[in-house]
Amino acid sequence: MARRVVITGISSHWGAELARRLERDPAIEYIAGIDTRPPPAELERTEFIEADIRSPLLSRVLPSTEADTVVHCGILWYPEPGRPPRVLHEINVIGTLQLLAACERTESLEAVVVRGSAAIYGSEGASPSFFTEDLAGQVRLRTRFQRDIAELEEYFLNFARRHPRLVCTMLRYQPEVGPDLPSPLVRYLSLPVVPVQLGFDPRLQLLHADDATGALERAVHNPVRGAVNVGPDGAISLSRALRILRRSPLPVPAPLFEPAMRRLGARLGAGALLEDGMRLLRFGRGVDNRRMRDDLGFEPAYDAVGAIEDLARAADARRIGPDLHPGTIAGRLIGIDR
Amino acid sequence: MSRAGEQPAPEAIADFLRDVRVGVERGMDPLAAAQAASESLPERLRGALETVVRRLRGEYHEDEWGFDEQFAEAVFPIFEFLYRVWWRVEVEGVRNVPSHGRALLVANHAGSLFPFDATMMTMAVMKEHPLPRWPRFLVLDWAFVLPYISTFIRRCGGVPASRHNATRLLEEDELVMVFPEGVKGTGKSFADRYRVQRFGRGGFVEVALRTRSPIIPVAVVGSEEIYPKLGESQAMARAVGAPFVPITPTFPWLGPLGLIPLPSRWRIEFCEPVDISEHPPEAAEDRRVVFDISERVRETIQEKLYENLVKRGSVFL
Numbered sequence: 001m002a003r004r005v006v007i008t009g010i011s012s013h014w015g016a017e018l019a020r021r022l023e024r025d026p027a028i029e030y031i032a033g034i035d036t037r038p039p040p041a042e043l044e045r046t047e048f049i050e051a052d053i054r055s056p057l058l059s060r061v062l063p064s065t066e067a068d069t070v071v072h073c074g075i076l077w078y079p080e081p082g083r084p085p086r087v088l089h090e091i092n093v094i095g096t097l098q099l100l101a102a103c104e105r106t107e108s109l110e111a112v113v114v115r116g117s118a119a120i121y122g123s124e125g126a127s128p129s130f131f132t133e134d135l136a137g138q139v140r141l142r143t144r145f146q147r148d149i150a151e152l153e154e155y156f157l158n159f160a161r162r163h164p165r166l167v168c169t170m171l172r173y174q175p176e177v178g179p180d181l182p183s184p185l186v187r188y189l190s191l192p193v194v195p196v197q198l199g200f201d202p203r204l205q206l207l208h209a210d211d212a213t214g215a216l217e218r219a220v221h222n223p224v225r226g227a228v229n230v231g232p233d234g235a236i237s238l239s240r241a242l243r244i245l246r247r248s249p250l251p252v253p254a255p256l257f258e259p260a261m262r263r264l265g266a267r268l269g270a271g272a273l274l275e276d277g278m279r280l281l282r283f284g285r286g287v288d289n290r291r292m293r294d295d296l297g298f299e300p301a302y303d304a305v306g307a308i309e310d311l312a313r314a315a316d317a318r319r320i321g322p323d324l325h326p327g328t329i330a331g332r333l334i335g336i337d338r
Numbered sequence: 339m340s341r342a343g344e345q346p347a348p349e350a351i352a353d354f355l356r357d358v359r360v361g362v363e364r365g366m367d368p369l370a371a372a373q374a375a376s377e378s379l380p381e382r383l384r385g386a387l388e389t390v391v392r393r394l395r396g397e398y399h400e401d402e403w404g405f406d407e408q409f410a411e412a413v414f415p416i417f418e419f420l421y422r423v424w425w426r427v428e429v430e431g432v433r434n435v436p437s438h439g440r441a442l443l444v445a446n447h448a449g450s451l452f453p454f455d456a457t458m459m460t461m462a463v464m465k466e467h468p469l470p471r472w473p474r475f476l477v478l479d480w481a482f483v484l485p486y487i488s489t490f491i492r493r494c495g496g497v498p499a500s501r502h503n504a505t506r507l508l509e510e511d512e513l514v515m516v517f518p519e520g521v522k523g524t525g526k527s528f529a530d531r532y533r534v535q536r537f538g539r540g541g542f543v544e545v546a547l548r549t550r551s552p553i554i555p556v557a558v559v560g561s562e563e564i565y566p567k568l569g570e571s572q573a574m575a576r577a578v579g580a581p582f583v584p585i586t587p588t589f590p591w592l593g594p595l596g597l598i599p600l601p602s603r604w605r606i607e608f609c610e611p612v613d614i615s616e617h618p619p620e621a622a623e624d625r626r627v628v629f630d631i632s633e634r635v636r637e638t639i640q641e642k643l644y645e646n647l648v649k650r651g652s653v654f655l
Contacts, residue, residue, distance in 0.1 A: 125488060126479030128502040129403055135502070199485025203404045203492070234402045243396030254485065283483075286402070288506075304402075327395035332369060334376045334387055336395075 002029035004108070005220060006067040008053055008099060009074030010046065011035040013181060014115060017213040018071060019046045022220065032065050034058070035074070037082065053095040062102040069220055070103055072096065072114040075152070077145070077175075078184050078269060089148055096152040100159045103166075111167040111223040114156055115216060118172040118229060118287050119146045123279035129203070129235075130288040133172070133227040143275040153227075160225070167223040171215065174231035174287060175280065177307055178209025179314030184268040184277065190315060194242055195260055198251040201239045202284030205231045208302035208310060218298040228296050229287040234304040238281065241308045245315060246325035254282075350380050403474070403507075404492040410472065413494070414464075420454070421461040424601050425560055429462045430646075431608040434554055437469035440508040441611070442546050443515040445556035446534050446639050447523030450567040450584035454599065455558045456496070456515055462606050463513070474507050475515040476500075480581055501541050508549040515556075516542045518632070525570070525582045531562035532647060534640045540632035543614075544622040547631075552611040555635050557642035559650055560604030565589065602653055605646040609638055 005022060009015040010033025022028050023045055032047040033039050039048055051061050053074050062070070075092050079085045096114070103112055121131045122139040141147045153170060160168035177186050185206070188194065207230065215230045242249050252260055258278060265274040292298050302310060316323070354375050361371025376384065392398060393408070400406045421427050435441065447453055456475040464470045476499040482488045497503045499520070507514045517523060522535040546553050567584040574583040574590075589596030612635055621627045 125483035126498045126500075128500045129497055130502070130506060132502070197485075199489065201489045201492075235400075235404065237400060237404060240396045240398070240400055243394060246395075327391065330391040331395055333372045334384070334391055335373045336388065336391060 003027060003069065003220075004030040004032075004065065004067045005069045005071060006032045006034065006062065006065050007046075007071045007073055008034045008095075009072070009076075010039045010043075010048065011037040012073060012076070012080070013183075013209075014212070014216070015071075015073035016040050016043065017209075018073065018216050018220075019043050021213060021217050030065075030067075032067070034061070053099050054090060056098065056101075058098050058102040059105050062099075063106045063108075065106075066108045067106060068108055068110045069223070070099070070106075070109065070112050071216065071220060072099055072112070073216075074099070075115060075117070075149075077117065089144060092145075092148045093152050093155075097155055100155060103159070104163070109166060111169065112156075112159075113169045113216070113219045113223055114152075114171065116153060116170050116172050116227075117145070117149045118174050118231065118285060119143075119276055120149045120153060120172060121285060121287070122146055123202075123276070123283045123285045125283045127283070127285070130286045131229065132288045133229060133291055136172075136227065143279065145276045167225055169219050169223045169225070170227040171219060172227055172229045172287065173212060174205045174207045174229075174285070176209050176212045177206045177311050178212075179311060181209045182269075184265070186311070187268045188264075188277070189241070189245055189247065189311065191247065191264075193250045194247045195252045195257065195264065196238060196242075196249045197257045197282050198253045200254075200282050201237045202281055203235045203237055203286060204241065204280070204284050205235050205286050205304050206241075206307050207232050208300070208307035211298075211300040211302055211307075214301070215292065215296065215298045218296055222297055224291075224295045228291050229289050230292055230298075231287040231289045232300050232302060232304045232307055233289065235284075235286050236304045236308055238284070243327055244305075244308050245312045246323055246328055248325065347383055350383050354379055403495075403497055405472070405474070405495045406493040407472065409493040410495065417457050417461055418465075420599075421458060421465070424599070425458065425564075425604040427458055427462065427560070427604040427606060428650075429466045429606050429608075431610075432462060432466040433468070434608040434610055435463055435467060435513065436552070437467065437471070438511070440511045440549060440551040441513050442504075442508065442542060442551045442553050443473065443513065443556050443608070444542055444553055444635050444639070445515065445517055445558050446532075446561075446643060447517035447519045448526075448531070448558070448561040449564050449599070450524055450582075451565040451586065451589060451597065452599070453517075453524050453561065454564060455517070455561045457494075458561070458604060459515055459556060459558065459606060460495070462608075471513060473513040473515050476504055476517070478521060478581070480579075483579075501545050504542070504545045505549055508545065508551045514551075518542050518636075521581045525584070526567070528562070528566040528568060531566075532559070532643045534636055534643065537632045537636050540628040543628045543631045543635075546614060547617055547622040547628070548619050550615070550619060553614060553631070553635055554611050555609040555638040555642070557607045557609065557639050557646055558604070559606075559643060559646040560602045563602035563653055564599035566600070600654070603650055603655075605650050607642050607646055609642055612638070 007015050034049045034051050036052050120136045124139050357375035358371045398408050474495045477496040479498050482498045518537040519535040565586045569585040571583045
């Protein structure tokens with residue numbers, strides 16, 4: 001069956017990567033991307049529709065594509081050029097609302113896939129170690145981004161209820177890392193000296209960027225109803241991740257960590273979403289990914305440790321100057337191969 | 339494994355440094371000289387060195403819960419000292435703990451300032467059981483927002499107390515320790531020692547029924563006397579956000595010295611498993627069944643506590 005797919009946020013890393021993969025699939029007859037900026041040049045047969053998902057105009061554009069699947073990649077985790085922190089809320093919440101309104105008018109539609117976030121579970125010390133999908137909304141949400149995600153999930157849930165004919169998938173992504181991913185988190189992990197919170201060592205599940213795209217592609221082919229956690233198997237502590245990455249941690253007492261990160265955050269490009277990052281770097285977060293494996297049918301290629309190791313390999317290849325991490329030097333002294 | 343021919347560590351290190359110097363004097367570059375010299379280190383020293391270096395490189399195992407076996411082994415001697423010398427723990431019925439497969443150890447909870455009962459039960463299983471294994475334990479949520487302590491507990495196998503965590507651990511066929519009294523147990527005053535408090539809503543029974551895990555009641559004697567709680571300071575509790583801050587004969591009067599637990603004698607008895615196999619998993623929704631089992635476990639622990647108190651005799655000697 002020929003498929004027609006529309007991707008929002010096509011100029012973002014996530015949207016473009018998905019389009020690139022779908023272009024290779026002959027079963028997909030038509031791909032369109034919606035964004036305010038043009039997508040990267042490498043895309044070949046993706047039709048670019050210049051539109052702002054926040055504008056009501058979308059309700060006229062979307063039905064004309066005769067799409068059967070809409071993939072919403074337009075939820076932003078951090079500011080981008082031309083998208084300052086203060087408009088993130090608008091893009092994430094109002095944008096999703098407008099998109100859903102446009103979906104209602106698209107009669108050919110069969111499935112809506114939203115690339116959401118596991119931020120809906122918050123980052124708390126005393127949280128369950130592995131959140132299952134039914135545990136959303138059990139903790140008090142503390143950051144703007146967490147509340148935005150919760151709000152748009154609620155709209156999406158209502159939308160799904162009113163349109164039982166449509167298959168509505170909410171993918172709750174753990175943060176990603178990848179050698180080519182230009183995210184604040186990856187930049188943070190690539191700092192020569194990495195500030196960490198004194199006395200805390202969060203348990204992290206960072207998803208490899210290839211798996212992140214893989215899961216999204218899988219959801220286009222096999223949309224399932226309801227929320228699905230997207231995260232790697234296992235977990236890794238920040239301290240161990242930094243050792244594998246050969247980065248030296250700089251423990252900073254909690255009261256100084258926030259001001260320090262605020263200064264650094266602007267340089268990392270985290271902007272308003274710094275709050276989330278800081279909570280994540282204190283308490284971490286784990287999700288149960290059994291639904292992703294069993295229902296969605298996606299098998300990640302990297303586990304939590306593997307994703308970091310891959311990042312380390314890439315960082316090693318790009319390194320300028322000698323690697324002076326104690327682990328490397330001591331390893332060389334007693335002759336352990338890397 | 340003959341250690342007789344092996345040099346003591348300081349001499350071996352001196353030899354190593356001399357080898358490096360000789361190497362460099364002969365025109366080798368320092369790195370190659372160090373590598374060559376490290377080859378001739380005694381095997382045991384080299385092994386230890388390699389472990390340390392591998393740790394620096396993040397090349398060690400940590401499970402998905404954050405349990406770090408190497409770390410737990412490294413701090414083992416501290417708890418071994420407490421177990422053998424300080425509290426002279428005697429253990430009974432350790433064979434009631436299954437050597438494989440899931441099981442829920444349910445114990446009384448005490449020791450106001452730092453409840454050490456989980457660590458001593460771990461020691462008992464690790465040291466006395468013919469097939470030792472690391473138990474996992476559920477810890478009061480509050481501990482997981484604390485710096486250092488949260489990290490330490492997690493690396494030793496503790497997880498935040500929640501039925502989701504307990505269920506998942508049991509599904510993974512782990513040995514799980516729970517303390518259903520929770521803060522009511524640790525926070526009771528010294529006058530109420532060895533009186534098992536209410537068992538919450540019986541959540542542990544629901545988890546055991548759902549996962550079809552045997553329940554093994556455990557009675558721990560000795561934990562009540564390590565920090566006898568005479569009163570509590572509400573002002574301090576508010577200041578640090580703790581559920582309670584106890585006042586003991588030594589804390590906070592002696593400052594950090596007040597954190598040293600008293601050397602009471604301990605006895606730990608692992609009781610016969612409570613058979614719940616007659617109930618189907620759905621019985622977890624039947625409040626009557628849940629309370630019934632919960633009460634049975636509580637009574638067993640209470641009975642065994644009195645028995646072991648008599649067996650122990652004198653508290654400190």
